[in-house]
Amino acid sequence: MCSVVLKNVSFRYMNQKDFALKNVNLHIKENEFVLILGESGSGKSTLGYLICGLAPNLIPGKVRGEILIDGIDVNSLNKRELIQKVNMLLQDPDAQLTYLTVEDELKFPMENVGVDEEEIKLRTDYLLKKFDLSKLRDTYVFNLSYGQKQRTCIASILALDPKIIILDEPLSHQDEVARKRIIDFLKEMKGKRTIIVMEHRAHALLKLCDRVVVLEKGCVKLNCSVNEALKVGIANNFNLNDLTKIFPKRSRFMRSRKAILVVRDLWFTYDGRNYILAGVNFKLNKGDLAFIIGPNGAGKSTLGMVLSGMLSPHKGTILVNGINIGSRKVNRGICYVPQNPDLVFLHDTLYEDVLNSALKSMDLKRGRKFTRELIKAFNLWHLRNNDPHSLSRGERVRAAIAIMSALKPRVLIADEPFSGQDKRNIIAIMNCLNYLRERYGITIIIITHEADLAKSIGDKVFLMKNGKLYGEITCTS
Amino acid sequence: MYELVQYLPKVTYLHKLSPISKLAFALMLSLSIALSRNVMRILSLLISLTFLLLWLCSGERNILKPYLRLILFSSLIMITSQSFFYWRIFLDNVGYVTLLAPTTLRKVPILGHIILFLTYGKGLVFSYDGLKYGLLVSIKFSSMLLTNLIVLLTTRPGDIARSLAKLGVPRGLIQLALIAIKFIPLSIEEFLLTYRIAKMRGMEFKMTKLHKNLSMLLKASTVSLIRRAKLMAIALEMKGFSISASHYRKIALKKGDLMLVLFAIAVSTLLLI
Numbered sequence: 197m198c199s200v201v202l203k204n205v206s207f208r209y210m211n212q213k214d215f216a217l218k219n220v221n222l223h224i225k226e227n228e229f230v231l232i233l234g235e236s237g238s239g240k241s242t243l244g245y246l247i248c249g250l251a252p253n254l255i256p257g258k259v260r261g262e263i264l265i266d267g268i269d270v271n272s273l274n275k276r277e278l279i280q281k282v283n284m285l286l287q288d289p290d291a292q293l294t295y296l297t298v299e300d301e302l303k304f305p306m307e308n309v310g311v312d313e314e315e316i317k318l319r320t321d322y323l324l325k326k327f328d329l330s331k332l333r334d335t336y337v338f339n340l341s342y343g344q345k346q347r348t349c350i351a352s353i354l355a356l357d358p359k360i361i362i363l364d365e366p367l368s369h370q371d372e373v374a375r376k377r378i379i380d381f382l383k384e385m386k387g388k389r390t391i392i393v394m395e396h397r398a399h400a401l402l403k404l405c406d407r408v409v410v411l412e413k414g415c416v417k418l419n420c421s422v423n424e425a426l427k428v429g430i431a432n433n434f435n436l437n438d439l440t441k442i443f444p445k446r447s448r449f450m451r452s453r454k455a456i457l458v459v460r461d462l463w464f465t466y467d468g469r470n471y472i473l474a475g476v477n478f479k480l481n482k483g484d485l486a487f488i489i490g491p492n493g494a495g496k497s498t499l500g501m502v503l504s505g506m507l508s509p510h511k512g513t514i515l516v517n518g519i520n521i522g523s524r525k526v527n528r529g530i531c532y533v534p535q536n537p538d539l540v541f542l543h544d545t546l547y548e549d550v551l552n553s554a555l556k557s558m559d560l561k562r563g564r565k566f567t568r569e570l571i572k573a574f575n576l577w578h579l580r581n582n583d584p585h586s587l588s589r590g591e592r593v594r595a596a597i598a599i600m601s602a603l604k605p606r607v608l609i610a611d612e613p614f615s616g617q618d619k620r621n622i623i624a625i626m627n628c629l630n631y632l633r634e635r636y637g638i639t640i641i642i643i644t645h646e647a648d649l650a651k652s653i654g655d656k657v658f659l660m661k662n663g664k665l666y667g668e669i670t671c672t673s
Numbered sequence: 674m675y676e677l678v679q680y681l682p683k684v685t686y687l688h689k690l691s692p693i694s695k696l697a698f699a700l701m702l703s704l705s706i707a708l709s710r711n712v713m714r715i716l717s718l719l720i721s722l723t724f725l726l727l728w729l730c731s732g733e734r735n736i737l738k739p740y741l742r743l744i745l746f747s748s749l750i751m752i753t754s755q756s757f758f759y760w761r762i763f764l765d766n767v768g769y770v771t772l773l774a775p776t777t778l779r780k781v782p783i784l785g786h787i788i789l790f791l792t793y794g795k796g797l798v799f800s801y802d803g804l805k806y807g808l809l810v811s812i813k814f815s816s817m818l819l820t821n822l823i824v825l826l827t828t829r830p831g832d833i834a835r836s837l838a839k840l841g842v843p844r845g846l847i848q849l850a851l852i853a854i855k856f857i858p859l860s861i862e863e864f865l866l867t868y869r870i871a872k873m874r875g876m877e878f879k880m881t882k883l884h885k886n887l888s889m890l891l892k893a894s895t896v897s898l899i900r901r902a903k904l905m906a907i908a909l910e911m912k913g914f915s916i917s918a919s920h921y922r923k924i925a926l927k928k929g930d931l932m933l934v935l936f937a938i939a940v941s942t943l944l945l946i
Contacts, residue, residue: 294848295852297830300830304848334682338858338862539863539870541893556874585896600874
């Protein structure tokens with residue numbers, strides 16, 4: 197008997213012209229591990245929503261075809277049966293965390309479905325340990341790092357012990373250690389539960405899964421075993437290691453020895469007790485492409501916010517082009533693009549947003565010319581009159597970078613621009629950042645978990661751990 | 674980072690007690706503090722509660738700082754406002770000392786007229802009874818805050834929610850309240866982040882542009898929050914929110930819980946008589 201069967205399934209979101217999924221036929225056997233690949237917008241998440249009954253019940257749209265779980269139509273199952281049979285990790289961990297503390301995130305769902313009290317305790321302890329969350333048991337979820345939030349979400353789903361586990365981008369916000377931990381757990385679960393994973397970082401999971409399904413524009417392009425997928429070179433399409441060929445490390449600015457950003461003994465604390473930044477020192481030259489990697493909660497985003505003036509440092513010196521910017525709030529010459537690009541958008545259209553930033557440093561005529569040039573270079577010209585909030589994730593990140601770079605900073609910090617992005621989008625984002633380096637000599641700092649990518653294309657790579665920056669790796673070393 | 678009252682993971686006698694008895698303790702004490710007029714007894718209770726809190730937070734006294742600040746700030750506001758704007762002054766029920774006479778204030782443009790308006794034309798006055806009343810209200814507020822703080826520091830939020838469910842409050846309602854509480858810091862965090870980014874983008878928050886710029890900020894953070902709220906509703910369904918099993922746990926009170934309730938009754942009686 198098949199665990200999940202999709203027969204000629206098509207789905208169109210409400211108010212959308214095109215179908216997100218078109219005539220999808222899929223048979224996923226009981227306890228099979230299926231890896232679903234595809235570019236952003238290919239319909240991977242939609243497929244998950246349909247299998248776990250979220251669409252069209254909670255996510256409105258028009259569905260055609262049949263979705264069967266253990267031979268029963270998914271929409272005819274009652275809610276209790278459904279969530280114990282199939283559950284899904286959503287992409288945005290902030291939205292999936294609904295309770296106050298990490299422990300509550302695990303306990304409340306189990307209580308809702310009436311799991312025995314002793315069993316609740318056992319499962320909670322086991323999952324907290326498994327996902328390295330034991331120490332964070334009583335922590336408020338909004339005080340966790342993105343990676344910790346995502347692990348809490350995974351643990352919360354697994355607490356319900358569903359027969360079918362759907363994980364949408366489970367590795368996207370994780371550091372190397374946490375990724376290994378999740379992969380090890382999936383290894384352990386393999387053969388015991390039906391596992392469906394949608395993930396751009398395919399190379400990490402290819403050896404583990406039983407079958408690979410590739411979606412393209414809502415259709416199943418490939419549905420085969422792992423060996424067959426490897427034969428047709430599917431791994432290369434999702435492998436980030438070959439980006440070195442596209443983006444050679446050495447930029448013309450590497451010849452420049454002019455230090456543009458010097459940070460000395462930078463300290464920061466939120467509560468006066470625990471120092472998130474504990475004596476950070478580093479130096480960057482004009483046009484450098486620097487990466488800051490490190491475990492979840494190491495203080496990477498905080499460093500970005502302190503450098504850009506969004507948070508005031510406890511002590512330390514920040515020199516931009518030789519000038520101490522100290523506690524200056526504006527005109528620091530450093531801009532920060534947050535993890536959530538939506539927070540950058542203030543105007544109704546992308547053009548207005550970029551122009552508004554450009555006008556801070558130039559007159560209207562030059563501002564218009566500069567805006568046009570920038571939006572075209574970022575390949576967003578066709579979307580210039582759209583509301584930035586309505587763009588896809590990859591486009592939103594590029595739009596946010598365009599808005600911030602229109603301020604003409606000397607240093608631009610992008611926080612996790614690659615999380616949840618496919619290879620095509622990563623290349624598009626990198627093209628934009630390289631354009632800023634080459635055209636305007638802007639120094640770029642990228643905060644990311646993609647250590648391999650950082651090592652292969654970064655001019656300098658820093659490891660952040662426990663509030664300190666370690667191991668500057670220059671391109672020559 | 675925005676902080677709510679954070680549970681203090683320790684093994685003390687208070688931690689081991691049932692959340693129900695602790696809730697009853699907080700409720701009884703808060704009510705009796707509100708109704709009591711005996712300043713000395715409330716003050717004694719406040720001192721005892723302060724020592725209890727200091728003992729509870731030994732080694733981590735820093736976590737008490739924000740509450741101390743809140744107490745000082747609110748006390749200052751209450752004492753000042755009551756000293757100068759005590760309501761009985763306006764009824765001529767109490768004596769007061771005139772600091773700035775109406776004739777003087779009339780000569781001060783704008784501010785003088787505002788003070789005259791707020792004091793029913795009596796000018797800037799000081800009332801000793803108002804000062805006493807302000808002190809009483811501050812002591813009461815501080816005592817109530819500390820009572821509830823002790824309960825919150827020694828009880829996990831989830832356990833409080835479960836106890837309410839045991840007492841018959843619908844689980845759906847409790848979960849909604851928890852989500853709302855979680856949404857507050859999330860919204861503030863998001864708004865502050867948007868504000869800081871807007872400032873980084875050179876947005877000015879001067880009076881002339883304040884309305885326009887604030888609306889822009891609110892719109893930006895609201896769009897993001899609405900998107901998140903929609904996803905949150907989906908996540909809730911996946912966690913079985915709408916099928917919320919009936920509270921299947923029995924209320925099991927131990928000897929210690931009974932002692933705490935009896936203690937609360939005794940203190941309440943002392944405060945009220």
